[in-house]
Amino acid sequence: MNLSTILESNPLGIRWIDDGILYRKPMEFISSWSHRGLSAYQYVCGHCGLHNVSIVGFVATHRVMSGPSNLDREAYIYICSNCSRPTLVVPDQPYSPRPKPGDNVPNLPEPVAKLYDEIRASIQAGAYTGAILLARTLINHVAFDQCGTEGTFKKQIEALDKERLLPKGSKEWVDEMKDIGNEVTHELKICDPETAEHVLSFTHMLLSLVYDFPNRVPKPPI
Numbered sequence: 001m002n003l004s005t006i007l008e009s010n011p012l013g014i015r016w017i018d019d020g021i022l023y024r025k026p027m028e029f030i031s032s033w034s035h036r037g038l039s040a041y042q043y044v045c046g047h048c049g050l051h052n053v054s055i056v057g058f059v060a061t062h063r064v065m066s067g068p069s070n071l072d073r074e075a076y077i078y079i080c081s082n083c084s085r086p087t088l089v090v091p092d093q094p095y096s097p098r099p100k101p102g103d104n105v106p107n108l109p110e111p112v113a114k115l116y117d118e119i120r121a122s123i124q125a126g127a128y129t130g131a132i133l134l135a136r137t138l139i140n141h142v143a144f145d146q147c148g149t150e151g152t153f154k155k156q157i158e159a160l161d162k163e164r165l166l167p168k169g170s171k172e173w174v175d176e177m178k179d180i181g182n183e184v185t186h187e188l189k190i191c192d193p194e195t196a197e198h199v200l201s202f203t204h205m206l207l208s209l210v211y212d213f214p215n216r217v218p219k220p221p222i
């Protein structure tokens with residue numbers, strides 16, 4: 001193969017032209033995975049969300065052509081010491097999957113817990129518009145769970161506010177969420193990551209105040 005004909009060389013494989021014909025060679029043909037002891041790697045697991053130091057996994061060594069010489073590169077799969085699921089680590093790149101954004105909120109009932117987890121998973125996957133629609137649905141559930149209120153989003157927000165479940169100053173925040181949700185639903189707006197993170201922060205605060213903090217108050221002795 002003439003080196004001057006190489007079009008692309010990266011961890012996924014190489015592409016080159018020889019005598020006018022385009023060739024491709026994916027990574028699996030030029031690498032092999034092996035199991036061996038690895039250097040300790042610290043990360044927050046994208047599957048279970050726990051901070052974890054792993055020394056167990058696999059390494060792939062693959063040779064890529066770079067200019068006139070070959071380079072040996074390595075990629076790793078670390079196994080989480082808590083949930084045993086895999087994380088891909090490529091040097092100089094963010095590991096994958098990344099942890100879900102936002103923090104856990106204890107003491108959530110179903111389906112509030114499930115919806116909150118889906119909002120975080122949507123943002124993790126880059127589905128920002130979907131995350132905002134889910135956040136509205138989650139507030140519907142909170143309003144029904146806490147106030148027994150059904151109906152429009154506006155009506156549910158008013159019920160939460162009346163029950164003093166919305167912290168001071170947050171009514172405007174929820175109104176903004178209503179506007180964002182309306183824009184997404186009726187004006188076909190696509191949301192950006194900042195708006196989705198913003199909505200997630202508010203959702204976390206609301207759920208903590210409604211469900212978690214009341215459970216932290218010490219119970220009087222019987």
Ligand SMILES: [Zn+2]
Nearest residue numbers: 045048080083
């Ligand atoms: Zn894990």
